[in-house]
Amino acid sequence: MRIHALPDDVLDRARELAGTDGHHELHAGSPGAPLRCCLRKARPGEALILFRHTPSAGVGPYEELGPVFAHAEPCDGPAGTAEFPEELSHSPRTLRAYTADGRIHDGEVVPPEGLTDRVTALLDDPDVAEVEVRSASHGCFLFAITRD
Numbered sequence: 001m002r003i004h005a006l007p008d009d010v011l012d013r014a015r016e017l018a019g020t021d022g023h024h025e026l027h028a029g030s031p032g033a034p035l036r037c038c039l040r041k042a043r044p045g046e047a048l049i050l051f052r053h054t055p056s057a058g059v060g061p062y063e064e065l066g067p068v069f070a071h072a073e074p075c076d077g078p079a080g081t082a083e084f085p086e087e088l089s090h091s092p093r094t095l096r097a098y099t100a101d102g103r104i105h106d107g108e109v110v111p112p113e114g115l116t117d118r119v120t121a122l123l124d125d126p127d128v129a130e131v132e133v134r135s136a137s138h139g140c141f142l143f144a145i146t147r148d
Contacts, residue, residue, distance in 0.1 A: 001119060003081045004144040006036045010053065011070055018049040018072060025050045026072060034135070037070040039078040039085035039143055047072035055141045057130045059102030066140050084115055085143070092136040097122045100129040109136050123147050 017024040027033075027048040032041050035048070042048055053068045078085060090112055097106040105128050110118045115133075122131050123145070131145045 001082065001116075001123060001145050002148050003039065003078065003083070003085065004146065005039050005078050006053065006068070006070065006143075011037055011074070014049055014051040014053075014070060015072065015074070017051070023052045027069070030069065033069040034088055034140075034142055035070055035075075036068045036141070036143065037077065038075045040087040042069065053141060055132055055144065057096075057098035057102060057132055057144065058104070062098070062102055062104050064141070068141060082148075088133075088142055089115060093142070094134040094136050094139065095119060095122065096132045096134065097125070097128040098130050098132065099127050119145055 014024055019026045027050055029045050030042055030048055031044045033048060035042055048069050049072050050067055050069050052065055054063055054065045058064055092109050092111050093115060094109050095107060095118055096104060099105050106122060119131050122128050133142045133145065134140060135142060
């Protein structure tokens with residue numbers, strides 16, 4: 001499996017617009033906020049942006065829009081792309097599997113200890129092109145997973 005943080009072009013655009021409109025807010029700090037740029041939780045004092053994002057998997061009626069946090073300045077990105085991000089894997093997560101044409105194929109809430117096995121099983125289905133990992137409590141997009 002391959003873990004995907006938000007693409008650089010999405011992050012660059014959000015940083016460029018930070019503080020200029022009601023959809024791209026600057027935050028002086030929100031410790032514990034899940035960061036979609038480096039796939040870890042925010043530390044006290046880190047400057048962040050909160051902005052609207054539409055993940056790439058869902059299209060048409062399955063297209064969704066939701067809030068995401070990222071560092072206000074570019075960071076080094078995720079520590080790795082082959083395993084679940086450690087800091088974002090301690091809570092139940094909603095998994096949504098999408099087909100190549102952007103339709104929802106399957107979805108479920110999974111406890112932390114079952115995440116890897118369930119994502120592997122979803123990606124073993126040839127109809128699944130991508131799995132989105134979301135917050136189970138708020139429904140917010142965290143990151144995407146594709147086959148290696």
